Amino acid sequence: MSDVGLTLDDDMRDALAETFNMALGEASAQFAELVNEEIELSVPSVELVHRRELVAHIDGPDSGLERTPLCRIAQDFRSLQSDIDTHAVLLFPERGSLEIVRRMLGDDVSDERLNELEQDALGEIGNIIINSCMNSLAHIFDREMTGSLPDVRTGLACDLFAPDDGDDGAVLLARIGMRMATRRISGHVIFMMDMNSLQVSIQQIRQFFGIASAEA
Amino acid sequence: MSVTDASLSFLVVDDSKVSRTMVIGLLRNRLPGAVFHEAGDGESAVAQFERSPAAVVVMDFNMPGINGVEAAQRIQALSADVRIVLLTANAQGAVQAKAEAAGIRFMKKPIKAELADQIVALAQVPA
Numbered sequence: 457m458s459d460v461g462l463t464l465d466d467d468m469r470d471a472l473a474e475t476f477n478m479a480l481g482e483a484s485a486q487f488a489e490l491v492n493e494e495i496e497l498s499v500p501s502v503e504l505v506h507r508r509e510l511v512a513h514i515d516g517p518d519s520g521l522e523r524t525p526l527c528r529i530a531q532d533f534r535s536l537q538s539d540i541d542t543h544a545v546l547l548f549p550e551r552g553s554l555e556i557v558r559r560m561l562g563d564d565v566s567d568e569r570l571n572e573l574e575q576d577a578l579g580e581i582g583n584i585i586i587n588s589c590m591n592s593l594a595h596i597f598d599r600e601m602t603g604s605l606p607d608v609r610t611g612l613a614c615d616l617f618a619p620d621d622g623d624d625g626a627v628l629l630a631r632i633g634m635r636m637a638t639r640r641i642s643g644h645v646i647f648m649m650d651m652n653s654l655q656v657s658i659q660q661i662r663q664f665f666g667i668a669s670a671e672a
Numbered sequence: 673m674s675v676t677d678a679s680l681s682f683l684v685v686d687d688s689k690v691s692r693t694m695v696i697g698l699l700r701n702r703l704p705g706a707v708f709h710e711a712g713d714g715e716s717a718v719a720q721f722e723r724s725p726a727a728v729v730v731m732d733f734n735m736p737g738i739n740g741v742e743a744a745q746r747i748q749a750l751s752a753d754v755r756i757v758l759l760t761a762n763a764q765g766a767v768q769a770k771a772e773a774a775g776i777r778f779m780k781k782p783i784k785a786e787l788a789d790q791i792v793a794l795a796q797v798p799a
Contacts, residue, residue: 486761490782561690573690580688583734584781587761600766603734605687 462504462626462651468658471665472502475596476589476630480645483588484634490584491559491636498633504654505629507619513629514547514646515613525550528616529582530607533590535599540653542593542601544586548643550610553578555641579606589645597660628654680795681707683726685717685743686759687735691781695730695759698788703795714743721747726754728795731776733760733767741770748774753799757791759783 464472477500484495505513515523529546548556557577558570565573583606594601609616627648634643649657662669680703686692689712696708709724711717713735721729729747733740744756758771761781771778777794779787 486780486782489784561694573693576688577690580690583688584761587734587763591763594764594766600764603762605734605736 462654464502464504464658467667468662469502471661471667472628472630472658473500474665475593475661476500476502476632476645476647478596479589479592480632480634482592483585483645486584486588487581487634490581491556493559493639494637496635496637498635500630500632502631503629504626507627510619510627510629510648511614511617514617523612525610526613526616527553527578528609528611529578529586530609531582531586531590531603531605533601533603535597535601537599539656540597540599540601541650542653542657543648544589544603545646545648546582546585546643547646548641552639552641552643553610555639556581556636559636559639575608578608582606582608585645589647593647596664597657598663599660626651626654628657680705681709681724681726681728682795683709683711683717683721683724683729685711685714685729685735685740686732687712688732691732691783695783695788698783698785699730699791702788702792706795714738714740714746717743718746718750721750721754725751727799728791729754729756730759730791731756733758733762741767741774741776744771744776745774755794755797755799757794759787 480497484497488495503513526547527550531544533544534541554570554574557574560577560581590601590603627650630647631644682699684692684695692710700708709720709726711720715737731740731744740758740760747754747756757777757779759779759781763780768778
């Protein structure tokens with residue numbers, strides 16, 4: 457893990473992973489209903505990384521997404537108190553997107569209609585999965601979170617996650633894989649937070665799980 | 673009221689065309705004679721309702737412009753009899769509380785057969 461000025465102890469790392477595991481557990485149930493198929497979840501991972509290293513982590517050799525054109529559906533969320541901002545991303549290989557939309561709309565939809573509705577359907581899939589995660593996180597953070605509308609883009613990780621000029625902050629990279637059981641299409645859900653949001657979130661997660669503060 | 677009553681009308685409001693298509697498809701299977709109108713945001717929904725009042729409105733929450741509860745309240749001001757369902761992926765307690773306070777039935781996306789049955793049952797309760 458990079459030195460980003462904040463260290464997570466084992467209890468906190470475990471609590472963060474469990475937080476996102478709970479969030480994705482609920483989201484995977486919604487996704488399974490949407491595509492009428494069992495969704496398998498991977499073990500969640502939580503890392504603190506420099507913003508400039510983000511692409512390497514997403515596009516890395518262990519990610520299963522290396523040099524793969526991706527479909528990215530993203531929404532930004534902010535707490536009413538404006539103390540937590542998070543950028544939530546649903547990511548899967550572009551080649552799998554049409555198949556996911558077909559599962560959602562049913563096999564009797566023509567290819568022409570499928571292509572016409574693909575972007576809209578992907579936005580709605582992201583809306584359901586990401587909001588389902590955020591419902592759980594809002595409960596744990598004890599905050600009402602308001603979100604932007606979904607933004608759908610395709611491209612390589614280096615294009616989709618290029619840092620802004622001068623932006624070298626730290627981000628929390630919480631990842632969990634979702635796999636449709638019979639179709640071998642894997643997706644990833646990623647939550648990115650800046651340090652201020654992360655510190656507030658950690659405080660709220662400690663309270664939720666009853667973990668004593670590191671300074672105590 | 674017959675389940676094929678052509679006077680039964682729905683207004684389905686969602687910025688996602690796919691979501692509107694799925695909702696209308698499930699409802700039309702159950703009520704082949706019903707009339708369906710669509711809108712892609714809250715403001716358009718209010719304007720559509722003014723032109724053609726519907727018995728039941730199925731409304732998303734997160735949309736461009738005003739949110740679904742705000743749009744629902746403006747529609748309620750136009751008709752005391754309208755039944756409104758908030759169908760949204762945003763199932764946070766605060767959103768459910770806003771819907772409940774406005775007298776709006778809350779349902780969690782995605783739409784499925786059981787929810788469509790509940791919407792049909794709601795439509796068939798005399799106003």
